[in-house]
Amino acid sequence: MLLPKVQNALNQQVQIEANASQKYLAMACWCDANALEGCARFFYRHSDEERMHMLKLVHYINDAGGTVSIPAVELPHSEYQNIRELFEIAYTHEQKVSAAIDNLIELCITEKDKQTANFLQWYLNEQHEEEALYRTLIDRIKLIGIQDRGLYFIDREVDEVNAKKAAAEAAAGK
Numbered sequence: 001m002l003l004p005k006v007q008n009a010l011n012q013q014v015q016i017e018a019n020a021s022q023k024y025l026a027m028a029c030w031c032d033a034n035a036l037e038g039c040a041r042f043f044y045r046h047s048d049e050e051r052m053h054m055l056k057l058v059h060y061i062n063d064a065g066g067t068v069s070i071p072a073v074e075l076p077h078s079e080y081q082n083i084r085e086l087f088e089i090a091y092t093h094e095q096k097v098s099a100a101i102d103n104l105i106e107l108c109i110t111e112k113d114k115q116t117a118n119f120l121q122w123y124l125n126e127q128h129e130e131e132a133l134y135r136t137l138i139d140r141i142k143l144i145g146i147q148d149r150g151l152y153f154i155d156r157e158v159d160e161v162n163a164k165k166a167a168a169e170a171a172a173g174k
Protein backbone atom coordinates (compact mmCIF):
# COMPACT_ATOMS: atom_id res chain seq x y z
CA MET A 1 0.00 0.00 0.00
CA LEU A 2 1.29 3.46 -0.87
CA LEU A 3 1.79 6.05 1.84
CA PRO A 4 -0.44 9.11 1.20
CA LYS A 5 2.62 11.38 0.90
CA VAL A 6 4.20 9.12 -1.71
CA GLN A 7 0.91 8.69 -3.56
CA ASN A 8 0.44 12.48 -3.76
CA ALA A 9 3.96 12.97 -5.02
CA LEU A 10 3.50 10.24 -7.66
CA ASN A 11 0.27 11.90 -8.78
CA GLN A 12 2.12 15.21 -9.11
CA GLN A 13 4.62 13.42 -11.33
CA VAL A 14 1.71 12.07 -13.43
CA GLN A 15 0.79 15.71 -14.05
CA ILE A 16 4.36 16.71 -14.90
CA GLU A 17 4.62 13.93 -17.49
CA ALA A 18 1.18 14.79 -18.94
CA ASN A 19 2.20 18.45 -19.27
CA ALA A 20 5.48 17.40 -20.90
CA SER A 21 3.57 15.36 -23.47
CA GLN A 22 1.45 18.40 -24.37
CA LYS A 23 4.48 20.72 -24.47
CA TYR A 24 6.26 18.46 -26.95
CA LEU A 25 3.11 18.05 -29.02
CA ALA A 26 2.90 21.85 -29.32
CA MET A 27 6.60 21.94 -30.25
CA ALA A 28 6.01 19.29 -32.93
CA CYS A 29 3.21 21.41 -34.38
CA TRP A 30 5.41 24.52 -34.41
CA CYS A 31 8.12 22.56 -36.26
CA ASP A 32 5.57 21.21 -38.73
CA ALA A 33 4.25 24.72 -39.37
CA ASN A 34 7.82 25.95 -39.97
CA ALA A 35 8.74 23.26 -42.53
CA LEU A 36 11.01 21.41 -40.09
CA GLU A 37 9.65 17.93 -40.66
CA GLY A 38 12.54 16.06 -39.06
CA CYS A 39 12.25 18.13 -35.88
CA ALA A 40 8.47 17.62 -35.94
CA ARG A 41 8.96 13.83 -36.06
CA PHE A 42 11.37 14.10 -33.13
CA PHE A 43 8.86 15.99 -30.99
CA TYR A 44 5.82 13.92 -31.98
CA ARG A 45 7.75 10.89 -30.83
CA HIS A 46 8.94 12.61 -27.67
CA SER A 47 5.37 13.61 -26.88
CA ASP A 48 4.34 9.94 -27.15
CA GLU A 49 7.24 8.96 -24.90
CA GLU A 50 6.11 11.38 -22.21
CA ARG A 51 2.61 9.94 -22.36
CA MET A 52 4.18 6.51 -21.88
CA HIS A 53 6.08 7.88 -18.85
CA MET A 54 2.78 9.12 -17.46
CA LEU A 55 1.04 5.78 -18.07
CA LYS A 56 3.85 3.86 -16.40
CA LEU A 57 3.23 5.91 -13.24
CA VAL A 58 -0.55 5.47 -13.53
CA HIS A 59 -0.16 1.68 -13.71
CA TYR A 60 2.31 1.65 -10.82
CA ILE A 61 -0.06 3.60 -8.55
CA ASN A 62 -2.99 1.36 -9.51
CA ASP A 63 -0.99 -1.85 -9.09
CA ALA A 64 0.12 -0.67 -5.65
CA GLY A 65 -3.53 -0.28 -4.62
CA GLY A 66 -3.39 3.51 -4.71
CA THR A 67 -5.67 6.12 -6.25
CA VAL A 68 -4.70 7.95 -9.41
CA SER A 69 -5.76 11.56 -9.97
CA ILE A 70 -5.90 12.17 -13.70
CA PRO A 71 -4.88 15.83 -14.00
CA ALA A 72 -5.99 18.71 -16.16
CA VAL A 73 -3.11 19.71 -18.39
CA GLU A 74 -1.61 23.18 -18.70
CA LEU A 75 -2.01 25.17 -21.89
CA PRO A 76 1.39 24.67 -23.56
CA HIS A 77 3.57 27.44 -24.89
CA SER A 78 3.22 27.41 -28.68
CA GLU A 79 5.31 30.30 -30.06
CA TYR A 80 9.09 30.23 -30.41
CA GLN A 81 11.55 32.69 -31.91
CA ASN A 82 13.50 29.96 -33.65
CA ILE A 83 14.46 26.28 -33.47
CA ARG A 84 17.38 26.95 -31.14
CA GLU A 85 15.14 28.63 -28.59
CA LEU A 86 12.67 25.76 -28.87
CA PHE A 87 15.36 23.15 -28.10
CA GLU A 88 16.72 25.24 -25.23
CA ILE A 89 13.24 25.46 -23.68
CA ALA A 90 12.82 21.69 -24.07
CA TYR A 91 16.19 21.13 -22.38
CA THR A 92 15.32 23.44 -19.48
CA HIS A 93 12.07 21.55 -19.10
CA GLU A 94 13.89 18.21 -18.95
CA GLN A 95 16.18 19.58 -16.23
CA LYS A 96 13.08 20.50 -14.20
CA VAL A 97 11.67 17.00 -14.69
CA SER A 98 14.97 15.52 -13.50
CA ALA A 99 14.82 17.67 -10.37
CA ALA A 100 11.24 16.49 -9.72
CA ILE A 101 12.32 12.84 -10.04
CA ASP A 102 15.25 13.45 -7.66
CA ASN A 103 12.89 14.96 -5.09
CA LEU A 104 10.48 12.08 -5.49
CA ILE A 105 13.22 9.51 -4.87
CA GLU A 106 14.43 11.45 -1.86
CA LEU A 107 10.93 11.43 -0.44
CA CYS A 108 10.70 7.65 -0.95
CA ILE A 109 14.03 7.17 0.84
CA THR A 110 12.89 9.38 3.75
CA GLU A 111 9.61 7.46 3.96
CA LYS A 112 11.44 4.12 3.61
CA ASP A 113 9.43 3.15 0.51
CA LYS A 114 12.15 1.10 -1.18
CA GLN A 115 9.84 -0.40 -3.78
CA THR A 116 8.80 2.99 -5.19
CA ALA A 117 12.37 4.28 -4.98
CA ASN A 118 13.42 1.23 -7.00
CA PHE A 119 10.62 1.77 -9.55
CA LEU A 120 11.75 5.38 -10.01
CA GLN A 121 15.30 4.38 -10.91
CA TRP A 122 14.05 3.81 -14.47
CA TYR A 123 13.00 7.49 -14.64
CA LEU A 124 16.38 8.58 -13.30
CA ASN A 125 18.15 6.74 -16.13
CA GLU A 126 15.66 8.02 -18.71
CA GLN A 127 16.22 11.63 -17.58
CA HIS A 128 19.98 11.18 -17.76
CA GLU A 129 19.64 10.03 -21.40
CA GLU A 130 17.19 12.79 -22.33
CA GLU A 131 19.32 15.58 -20.87
CA ALA A 132 22.41 14.25 -22.66
CA LEU A 133 20.49 14.05 -25.94
CA TYR A 134 19.27 17.66 -25.68
CA ARG A 135 22.76 18.91 -24.80
CA THR A 136 24.16 17.15 -27.88
CA LEU A 137 21.46 18.51 -30.16
CA ILE A 138 21.81 22.07 -28.86
CA ASP A 139 25.60 21.89 -29.37
CA ARG A 140 25.03 20.77 -32.96
CA ILE A 141 22.47 23.52 -33.58
CA LYS A 142 25.01 26.06 -32.32
CA LEU A 143 27.70 24.61 -34.59
CA ILE A 144 25.50 24.51 -37.69
CA GLY A 145 23.82 27.86 -37.06
CA ILE A 146 20.23 28.78 -37.85
CA GLN A 147 21.05 31.08 -40.77
CA ASP A 148 20.59 30.32 -44.47
CA ARG A 149 20.77 26.58 -45.14
CA GLY A 150 21.53 25.85 -41.49
CA LEU A 151 17.89 25.04 -40.79
CA TYR A 152 17.92 22.38 -43.50
CA PHE A 153 20.97 20.68 -41.97
CA ILE A 154 19.63 20.98 -38.43
CA ASP A 155 16.41 19.34 -39.54
CA ARG A 156 18.30 16.46 -41.18
CA GLU A 157 20.53 16.03 -38.12
CA VAL A 158 17.58 15.89 -35.71
CA ASP A 159 15.71 13.51 -38.01
CA GLU A 160 18.72 11.19 -38.10
CA VAL A 161 19.09 11.22 -34.31
CA ASN A 162 15.37 10.54 -33.99
CA ALA A 163 15.48 7.61 -36.43
CA LYS A 164 18.45 6.08 -34.57
CA LYS A 165 16.68 6.46 -31.23
CA ALA A 166 13.50 4.89 -32.60
CA ALA A 167 15.48 1.96 -34.06
CA ALA A 168 17.38 1.41 -30.80
CA GLU A 169 14.16 1.44 -28.79
CA ALA A 170 12.45 -0.94 -31.22
CA ALA A 171 15.42 -3.32 -30.92
CA ALA A 172 15.24 -3.11 -27.13
CA GLY A 173 11.49 -3.79 -27.27
CA LYS A 174 10.67 -0.51 -25.50
Ligand code: FEO
Nearest residue numbers: 020050053097130
Ligand atom coordinates in the same frame (compact mmCIF):
# COMPACT_ATOMS: atom_id res chain seq x y z
FE1 FEO B 1 9.29 12.02 -18.78
FE2 FEO B 1 11.33 13.64 -20.11
O1 FEO B 1 10.19 13.58 -18.74
